[in-house]
Amino acid sequence: MIEFKNVQINYGDFVAVKNLNLNVREGEFFTLLGPSGCGKTTTLRSLVGFVHPSQGEIFLNGENITSLPVEKREVSMVFQSYALFPTLDVYENIAFGLKVKKVPKQEIDREVRDMAAKVDLSEEQLKKKVSELSGGQQQRVAIARALVLKPRILVLDEPLSNLDARLRVQLRRELKNLQKQFGITAIYVTHDQEEALTLSDRIAVFNKGVVEQVGTPKEIYSHSETEFVCNFIGDINHLETPVVKELNEQMGGGYLEHERHYVRMERVHTRQWRGGKEASVLKLTGRVEDAEFYGVYTKYSFLVNGTVIKSIEREDGRAPHNIGDEVDIYIDIHDVMTYRERHSYAVDQ
Numbered sequence: 001m002i003e004f005k006n007v008q009i010n011y012g013d014f015v016a017v018k019n020l021n022l023n024v025r026e027g028e029f030f031t032l033l034g035p036s037g038c039g040k041t042t043t044l045r046s047l048v049g050f051v052h053p054s055q056g057e058i059f060l061n062g063e064n065i066t067s068l069p070v071e072k073r074e075v076s077m078v079f080q081s082y083a084l085f086p087t088l089d090v091y092e093n094i095a096f097g098l099k100v101k102k103v104p105k106q107e108i109d110r111e112v113r114d115m116a117a118k119v120d121l122s123e124e125q126l127k128k129k130v131s132e133l134s135g136g137q138q139q140r141v142a143i144a145r146a147l148v149l150k151p152r153i154l155v156l157d158e159p160l161s162n163l164d165a166r167l168r169v170q171l172r173r174e175l176k177n178l179q180k181q182f183g184i185t186a187i188y189v190t191h192d193q194e195e196a197l198t199l200s201d202r203i204a205v206f207n208k209g210v211v212e213q214v215g216t217p218k219e220i221y222s223h224s225e226t227e228f229v230c231n232f233i234g235d236i237n238h239l240e241t242p243v244v245k246e247l248n249e250q251m252g253g254g255y256l257e258h259e260r261h262y263v264r265m266e267r268v269h270t271r272q273w274r275g276g277k278e279a280s281v282l283k284l285t286g287r288v289e290d291a292e293f294y295g296v297y298t299k300y301s302f303l304v305n306g307t308v309i310k311s312i313e314r315e316d317g318r319a320p321h322n323i324g325d326e327v328d329i330y331i332d333i334h335d336v337m338t339y340r341e342r343h344s345y346a347v348d349q
Helices: 040-048 090-100 105-118 135-147 165-182 193-199 217-222 227-232 241-251
Strands: 002-011 014-024 029-033 055-060 075-078 153-157 185-190 202-207 210-215 236-239 260-264 281-293 297-304 307-314 326-332 337-340 343-346
Touching: 002 040, 014 040, 014 210, 029 040, 029 193, 040 075, 040 153, 040 185, 075 135, 090 105, 090 135, 105 135, 135 165, 165 193, 185 193, 193 217, 202 217, 202 227, 210 217, 210 227, 227 260, 227 337, 236 241, 236 307, 241 281, 241 307, 281 307, 297 326
Parallel strands: 029 185, 029 202, 075 153, 153 185
Antiparallel strands: 002 014, 002 055, 202 210, 236 260, 260 337, 281 297, 281 326, 297 307, 337 343
């Protein structure tokens, strides 16, 4: 549905987005993920029409929209700050775009009230000034104002970042449900890895203006194609040289010490993982250095051959490991991600 073809965006001598080739499917929840200043918001703004590419083209359903005015693209945007009109009430905020399009008054009233009901805004709230609403309610108003225009595409630039953690999780769920309900294509920008993993059908990970990997949340997390993606998505263990040497001794070699080897914390087990074949499981012994209790799980830090390896264990009522305990830990070699330059591979034996 959406195609970025050889798109580059410059600000003077600075290249914000370099040679971007990206496809977004119709009805997809697609996330642009990366740290601040990596080019994800610039990419989003080029789709809306606020930024014009220095080179390359943008297509929507096969139509070249690179030079098409903003108002003709049928793309609605929800900003990080919501960009609501504080002097107008909720009803007037939602109706604003329809009035600009000169939609008949009766139709505006019907559309506004119907959309308000779909995003769980009451008749009473429609009469309030947006300044009287909570952050979560304001976010619903911003989404309603965007959706009431029946856009082909909804783009959202970090719309949850100003909310507290609990409300962020709640509205994340509601946002995904609304996207499914309306069947629209959503392009979402965030630097929050958890948000991207839980919301997205697919994710593009940006780094310094370049897309490092495009894939499903599971592909991005479990099969990170580059070392940057591996480190950016979730906490991870870097296996230092002493552990790599131990790994080679047990597995008969295969791991080069000058390369970089990683394993996710939840793939480190203190009880031998039943899913792994004995021949592919590395056994190490470590001392418990630290334990952080999170309620449903505990994060342990083990000192193994001078290297700290962290593990996550769900709380299941069993006796916990205590600081100073010597504990056997297990790693399946198929869970080790190894990087040489900008490529990765999983060792398969």
